Amino acid sequence: MLKAKNTLVLIVLLSLLGLAAFFFYPNDKSATHPWQPENLQSQKFWYQINWQNQAVGWASLSLEKNRDHFAVTEEDFITGRVQSQRMEFSFKRELVFSSKSPYQLSQITITSKEPYLSVEKQINNGKQLSAIETRNGKATELLAPTINYTLEDYLTKYSWLQRKNTKPTQIVKEFNNDDYGLHYSRYELMGTAPNSNNVYRVKHQLQNSADINDSYQSQASLLEFSQEGYLLKETKANGMIYIKSDGKVTINPEMQRDLYLASGIAVDQALGKTQQIKGLELLITPALKLSNAHPALNIENNRLRLKRGYEYPGQRSTIEAAHPRAGALAQSLIKSSQTINEKVESLVSHVHNRLTYKTLPASFEIDDILDNGIGDCTEHALLLTEMLNAIDIPARQVSGLIYLGDEKQRFGGHVWVEFFNDGYWQAIDPTWNLTNVSATHIPLMLGANKTPELLLKATEIEFKVIDVQR
Numbered sequence: 001m002l003k004a005k006n007t008l009v010l011i012v013l014l015s016l017l018g019l020a021a022f023f024f025y026p027n028d029k030s031a032t033h034p035w036q037p038e039n040l041q042s043q044k045f046w047y048q049i050n051w052q053n054q055a056v057g058w059a060s061l062s063l064e065k066n067r068d069h070f071a072v073t074e075e076d077f078i079t080g081r082v083q084s085q086r087m088e089f090s091f092k093r094e095l096v097f098s099s100k101s102p103y104q105l106s107q108i109t110i111t112s113k114e115p116y117l118s119v120e121k122q123i124n125n126g127k128q129l130s131a132i133e134t135r136n137g138k139a140t141e142l143l144a145p146t147i148n149y150t151l152e153d154y155l156t157k158y159s160w161l162q163r164k165n166t167k168p169t170q171i172v173k174e175f176n177n178d179d180y181g182l183h184y185s186r187y188e189l190m191g192t193a194p195n196s197n198n199v200y201r202v203k204h205q206l207q208n209s210a211d212i213n214d215s216y217q218s219q220a221s222l223l224e225f226s227q228e229g230y231l232l233k234e235t236k237a238n239g240m241i242y243i244k245s246d247g248k249v250t251i252n253p254e255m256q257r258d259l260y261l262a263s264g265i266a267v268d269q270a271l272g273k274t275q276q277i278k279g280l281e282l283l284i285t286p287a288l289k290l291s292n293a294h295p296a297l298n299i300e301n302n303r304l305r306l307k308r309g310y311e312y313p314g315q316r317s318t319i320e321a322a323h324p325r326a327g328a329l330a331q332s333l334i335k336s337s338q339t340i341n342e343k344v345e346s347l348v349s350h351v352h353n354r355l356t357y358k359t360l361p362a363s364f365e366i367d368d369i370l371d372n373g374i375g376d377c378t379e380h381a382l383l384l385t386e387m388l389n390a391i392d393i394p395a396r397q398v399s400g401l402i403y404l405g406d407e408k409q410r411f412g413g414h415v416w417v418e419f420f421n422d423g424y425w426q427a428i429d430p431t432w433n434l435t436n437v438s439a440t441h442i443p444l445m446l447g448a449n450k451t452p453e454l455l456l457k458a459t460e461i462e463f464k465v466i467d468v469q470r
Contacts, residue, residue: 036152040070043063045061046244048242049076057249061075070103075092076090077091082260091110092109097150097154105175109121125147147180149175156170156173169186184209186205188202190202198226203223218450231244260413263455265410266410267462270409277440278307278439280465281306282306285461291453294398294400306440308437322387326387327390330386330387330391333347333387348428366383381416381448382448384417385417393421396446397448398427398443398447401454416429
């Protein structure tokens with residue numbers, strides 16, 4: 001069985017970074033500067049989360065104004081069926097700011113619960129930042145320099161629209177839940193929404209620095225604000241949509257379509273046994289253009305051409321320091337292997353046999369994988385990539401599609417690995433124990449932490465079979 005990390009799971013993780021897009025709507029709408037801390041009032045607001053044209057969860061944000069501090073609480077809850085399994089994901093982040101200018105951030109508590117994984121983070125931002133992270137009961141501590149982050153920083157994304165001579169682009173400083181530091185977001189005013197001059201459309205992207213001309217920007221999400229700066233709707237880069245609601249919505253997973261299958265792309269005829277297919281040609285309908293596509297993706301005149309065991313020329317990538325446990329394990333497994341191909345085959349087989357396939361969230365790290373011995377395609381690919389890099393074989397993850405069989409007759413999201421050998425990148429798949437991937441592996445983009453563009457348009461696309469070579 002396969003699972004796309006670009007389905008519900010990867011969507012959950014990507015939505016965590018976007019939770020700050022929820023906001024407060026004061027009762028006193030006549031307030032001159034509603035986004036200044038002194039004008040905020042205690043409030044709670046609800047949002048419905050939609051994906052693939054169905055409701056999948058709710059989100060809320062509350063502001064509690066106390067005598068000595070402001071408390072901001074963000075919550076997400078998503079539920080649904082993924083490969084016939086009912087899953088629930090919850091996330092909660094509480095930020096405490098001083099009630100006195102400059103309204104400095106003092107504490108953060110983050111809790112998340114997903115299948116097979118519970119995480120709690122307690123962070124104190126005093127003279128030094130201290131953090132305790134507990135993953136499935138195992139705690140680790142971290143000390144780091146204090147960060148300068150205030151309630152005014154948190155509110156900048158709303159307040160900049162209210163300023164005189166509003167700049168078309170605003171760089172916003174935000175707290176990073178993962179490394180406990182700061183990252184920067186770029187908000188760009190795109191104009192007003194169609195048929196409404198009272199709603200502003202804003203594009204949001206992460207970038208590397210506070211430089212407004214920073215060349216890197218992440219995949220964009222689109223937001224809609226009222227003239228007063230209140231968020232009305234957000235469409236994230238992964239297709240998740242947050243819409244302001246009147247209250248907490250009720251979700252019945254039994255009434256939902258399978259969230260994994262809903263993210264896939266249908267094909268007009270059954271393909272039969274994939275291991276017998278040497279080449280495959282598919283027509284993508286309707287016609288579309290893809291940006292940032294995988295180097296081996298062969299599309300011409302909207303026809304997608306695939307072959308078994310794809311490889312392509314390229315440059316050797318720089319190997320980053322591998323996880324020590326993964327490195328020690330890899331070294332122990334290749335003692336009798338002489339060639340690169342023998343080493344690769346040994347590690348592919350080991351990862352395939354070591355991990356029991358289970359549909360998992362995207363939050364598993366190497367220690368979680370090794371401790372639990374379970375994982376889906378992303379865990380298989382992550383572990384194998386770390387092990388190959390540890391023995392000086394450059395490797396990287398690939399996001400794409402794979403045929404799910406004649407019963408489902410569609411392509412679903414999948415993650416596998418490429419390794420570099422003698423001037424070529426070659427594809428391998430530890431989930432399926434393949435050192436020669438099938439012709440139904442469609443590489444869409446390098447990496448496994450973003451949603452491929454083709455998957456974002458899955459509900460609008462169909463594959464038509466032009467030719468099958470066996």
